[in-house]
Amino acid sequence: MIQFTKHVLSNGLPLIVHEDPSTPLATVNLLYKVGARDEDPSRTGFAHLFEHLMFGGSVNIPEYDGPLQIAGGDNNAFTNNDITNYYCTLPANNLETAFWLESDRMLSLAFSEKSLEVQRQVVIEEFKQRYLNQPYGDVWLLLRPLAYKNHPYQWATIGKEVAHIEQATLEDVREFFYRYYAPDNAILVVAGGVKKDDVLPLAEKWFGSIKRSMGERHPYPSEPEQQEARELTVHRDIPFDSIYIAYHACARTDAEFYATDLMTDVLSRGKSSRLYNQLVKEKKLFSDISAYLTGDFDKGLVVVEGKLIKGIAMDEAENAIYQELQRIADELVSESELDRAKNKVESTIEFSETDLSGRALALAIADYMGDANLANTEMKLYAAVKREDILHAAKSVFRKENSSVLHYLSMN
Amino acid sequence: MTQLLQPNRTTTPDSKPVRNLSVQEAESSRLSNGVAVYSVNAGFQDLVRIEFLFENKSFSLAQPLVSSTANRLITEGTSRHSALEIAQLVDDYGAFLETEESSDACSIVLYTLNKHLAKTLPVVREVLTEAAYPASELQVYVSKQQQRLVVENERVNSIARRKFNQLLFGNQHPYGYFVQPDDYGKLESTLLSAYHRQHYTAENCTILVAGKVYPTTFELLEQNFGDNGWMSTSTEHGEMGAITAVADRQHYIHKDGALQSAIRIGRPMITREHADYPGLAVLNTVLGGYFGSRLMSNIREDKGYTYGIGSAMVSLKQAGYFFISTEVGADVTAAALEEIYKEIELLRHELIGEEELQMVRNYMLGSFLKGIDGPFALLDRFKSLFLSGLDYSYYRNYLHTLETIGPEEMRDLARKYYDRADLYELVVGVK
Numbered sequence: 001m002i003q004f005t006k007h008v009l010s011n012g013l014p015l016i017v018h019e020d021p022s023t024p025l026a027t028v029n030l031l032y033k034v035g036a037r038d039e040d041p042s043r044t045g046f047a048h049l050f051e052h053l054m055f056g057g058s059v060n061i062p063e064y065d066g067p068l069q070i071a072g073g074d075n076n077a078f079t080n081n082d083i084t085n086y087y088c089t090l091p092a093n094n095l096e097t098a099f100w101l102e103s104d105r106m107l108s109l110a111f112s113e114k115s116l117e118v119q120r121q122v123v124i125e126e127f128k129q130r131y132l133n134q135p136y137g138d139v140w141l142l143l144r145p146l147a148y149k150n151h152p153y154q155w156a157t158i159g160k161e162v163a164h165i166e167q168a169t170l171e172d173v174r175e176f177f178y179r180y181y182a183p184d185n186a187i188l189v190v191a192g193g194v195k196k197d198d199v200l201p202l203a204e205k206w207f208g209s210i211k212r213s214m215g216e217r218h219p220y221p222s223e224p225e226q227q228e229a230r231e232l233t234v235h236r237d238i239p240f241d242s243i244y245i246a247y248h249a250c251a252r253t254d255a256e257f258y259a260t261d262l263m264t265d266v267l268s269r270g271k272s273s274r275l276y277n278q279l280v281k282e283k284k285l286f287s288d289i290s291a292y293l294t295g296d297f298d299k300g301l302v303v304v305e306g307k308l309i310k311g312i313a314m315d316e317a318e319n320a321i322y323q324e325l326q327r328i329a330d331e332l333v334s335e336s337e338l339d340r341a342k343n344k345v346e347s348t349i350e351f352s353e354t355d356l357s358g359r360a361l362a363l364a365i366a367d368y369m370g371d372a373n374l375a376n377t378e379m380k381l382y383a384a385v386k387r388e389d390i391l392h393a394a395k396s397v398f399r400k401e402n403s404s405v406l407h408y409l410s411m412n
Numbered sequence: 413m414t415q416l417l418q419p420n421r422t423t424t425p426d427s428k429p430v431r432n433l434s435v436q437e438a439e440s441s442r443l444s445n446g447v448a449v450y451s452v453n454a455g456f457q458d459l460v461r462i463e464f465l466f467e468n469k470s471f472s473l474a475q476p477l478v479s480s481t482a483n484r485l486i487t488e489g490t491s492r493h494s495a496l497e498i499a500q501l502v503d504d505y506g507a508f509l510e511t512e513e514s515s516d517a518c519s520i521v522l523y524t525l526n527k528h529l530a531k532t533l534p535v536v537r538e539v540l541t542e543a544a545y546p547a548s549e550l551q552v553y554v555s556k557q558q559q560r561l562v563v564e565n566e567r568v569n570s571i572a573r574r575k576f577n578q579l580l581f582g583n584q585h586p587y588g589y590f591v592q593p594d595d596y597g598k599l600e601s602t603l604l605s606a607y608h609r610q611h612y613t614a615e616n617c618t619i620l621v622a623g624k625v626y627p628t629t630f631e632l633l634e635q636n637f638g639d640n641g642w643m644s645t646s647t648e649h650g651e652m653g654a655i656t657a658v659a660d661r662q663h664y665i666h667k668d669g670a671l672q673s674a675i676r677i678g679r680p681m682i683t684r685e686h687a688d689y690p691g692l693a694v695l696n697t698v699l700g701g702y703f704g705s706r707l708m709s710n711i712r713e714d715k716g717y718t719y720g721i722g723s724a725m726v727s728l729k730q731a732g733y734f735f736i737s738t739e740v741g742a743d744v745t746a747a748a749l750e751e752i753y754k755e756i757e758l759l760r761h762e763l764i765g766e767e768e769l770q771m772v773r774n775y776m777l778g779s780f781l782k783g784i785d786g787p788f789a790l791l792d793r794f795k796s797l798f799l800s801g802l803d804y805s806y807y808r809n810y811l812h813t814l815e816t817i818g819p820e821e822m823r824d825l826a827r828k829y830y831d832r833a834d835l836y837e838l839v840v841g842v843k
Contacts, residue, residue: 024785059421061421066704066771069772072429072775072777072781073778074702091430091778097425099425100425107421117716118712119716122712122716123719125717125741129672129719130719133568135567205418238566240562270502271487271496281495281549281552284555287559307559309559340503340504343503343504343505346506347507347524351459355786
């Protein structure tokens with residue numbers, strides 16, 4: 001149970017405070033409701049590049065990291081298709097330093113040419129390190145455009161191609177900033193050894209006068225219902241064949257999210273799960289296999305991915321996957337399988353809450369989903385799932401015409 | 413009132429130094445059969461992490477993977493239950509039973525909500541004393557691991573990490589041994605069982621408990637692990653092998669078509685017991701131990717050669733090492749190397765400014781504070797002392813060094829330990 005209070009500033013910035021008197025630390029988590037899905041299809045990778053630029057100095061502060069380190073703090077950030085999230089942790093009695101830094105970069109950036117130039121290069125190296133110079137690194141660059149034809153989830157957070165990052169200009173940076181980096185497009189969570197009565201005046205002081213967003217937000221292009229199965233085969237210089245099957249599924253905020261999530265857990269979570277026992281242990285077709293729901297804010301994917309044992313034919317391995325997916329769509333899972341999946345979710349949530357920054361992020365995401373208290377009530381939603389709900393989720397997801405299959409084969 | 417709330421954005425708010433750092437120490441007790449239990453009772457979630465730690469006592473070149481494999485497969489079936497049944501016994505309660513392997517020790521770690529502790533501990537007891545290593549499970553494991561290793565050998569960073577350790581410690585010792593796919597093929601069930609009998613005994617076990625700890629926690633541990641039924645039957649132990657660094661300092665492994673080169677530069681280094689260690693930890697932080705470090709500021713934030721660069725010190729039981737590691741664009745490999753050496757030389761020849769040193773001090777104190785927040789972090793602090801054979805006075809000494817070390821002392825440490833002639837250099841990729 002994460003206790004919290006919520007207050008919305010007059011400029012639209014929600015402030016959530018979670019007091020934990022047992023820690024001398026404080027975490028400030030600032031979530032901006034902007035991600036790769038907000039990008040122009042011809043300028044992808046921008047939200048993530050922008051995250052890097054947020055550390056290149058703001059209007060009154062030449063450098064973000066130095067003052068935070070002097071205050072004994074540490075920080076990081078991540079971007080995904082839906083959100084960009086910044087968080088820092090520091091000794092609680094230095095909390096105001098975090099307010100000073102975070103509010104100044106919400107107020108305005110320095111827009112430095114040098115910072116843009118260097119971070120473009122850093123992000124290009126990140127592109128190479130994580131996506132191009134890694135075996136199986138480009139899978140999501142291929143799978144996304146196969147599964148999505150209209151929705152911006154068709155590109156990865158890093159971007160479609162290196163060229164898009166190379167072309168980014170300071171003008172693009174400015175435009176993006178004023179549209180998305182504003183109090184009414186963010187969620188502020190302060191957690192740890194703090195008192196809400198101290199935090200609220202600090203929030204008013206540092207964030208209260210920042211203006212609302214100038215830009216308009218447009219609805220995202222929706223993905224039309226997939227009508228027929230898609231397939232892509234590529235050959236790469238990799239040692240083992242692998243297969244990725246993506247099915248369109250629900251969004252993070254849909255009612256069927258919980259049943260669909262538990263359904264993928266029955267399939268592949270832990271060593272007692274179905275895919276692992278049937279396909280890795282019994283039939284010895286795969287060295288690794290997993291199934292998961294992406295949990296995106298718009299309609300996401302259920303992905304089944306596996307790496308084949310050398311010498312096994314793709315057909316045989318692929319059909320064995322379909323057999324298992326068919327089984328969970330045809331027959332009710334057992335009571336014990338469902339209980340097991342629920343118990344795993346319960347302990348995962350409990351263990352994740354031992355971490356202060358984990359609690360802060362959970363509150364921010366729940367608030368973006370519509371209610372910060374979901375961070376506390378989601379377990380009940382999981383607990384309410386019945387075997388029939390799992391069956392229904394599997395039936396609606398695992399349809400041939402709803403699938404996009406990537407055969408990622410070894411050239412050797 | 414509103415007047416008071418106008419922020420001054422051009423001046424840094426006052427920050428207070430971190431003071432009065434006190435570490436909640438682990439409490440020690442023993443089961444009736446002598447097994448030591450160290451526990452940290454903290455946090456408010458009603459859960460617990462219990463680690464069963466066993467020191468590695470032997471290493472054989474003929475069977476280099478026997479200790480790690482015996483540990484990895486300990487949950488894959490016993491004389492009473494199949495691997496699937498064991499997994500179900502744990503998963504039924506939403507618990508996690510994980511294995512951890514290092515060159516010094518292997519662990520079985522249970523994560524569970526306290527309400528399921530009584531049901532999950534007997535499963536741990538069963539695998540510790542009755543693991544059966546079925547041949548079929550071994551076969552699945554071997555083919556999986558061989559495939560993983562082949563994939564790892566495609567990654568410049570992974571090759572660099574493993575090759576670098578081999579340069580520093582040689583192939584005769586687990587710290588340096590470079591695992592080959594064939595090594596997996598040599599494993600046999602009977603060897604694993606023999607290793608299991610010899611190493612997973614009460615005498616060689618230490619129990620580390622973190623979370624919400626009750627008197628019943630100890631009662632359950634006593635009930636499941638306090639008997640004499642799993643005492644050792646033999647006193648024989650093998651040898652760990654000899655550490656021998658290679659003589660050549662410069663090494664290059666070419667990888668056709670690599671877009672990035674992995675770079676490792678470093679050397680064998682003193683361990684935590686040595687008086688210079690805390691000071692070197694500060695020096696390492698200045699060089700590459702945090703985001704504002706010299707290496708990061710120059711090679712990422714100024715030149716954009718890499719997504720990340722860092723340096724670290726590792727203190728193992730029998731040896732230590734220091735290394736810088738990064739992946740850089742293949743076309744800037746030479747330029748990056750030059751900048752790395754330049755930063756090292758600067759530390760040896762110029763004094764660190766007081767402002768930078770103060771920032772590093774504060775940053776490290778803040779990190780230390782994070783490192784003692786919550787039950788798991790607190791127990792991890794104890795564990796690293798325990799594995800090095802040190803006590804909590806180490807942290808008092810560390811904090812004292814952190815607060816008092818000056819620029820001259822730092823330069824002297826750099827001269828003593830960062831001599832280029834002592835540094836090994838490895839590049840994997842395209843030079």
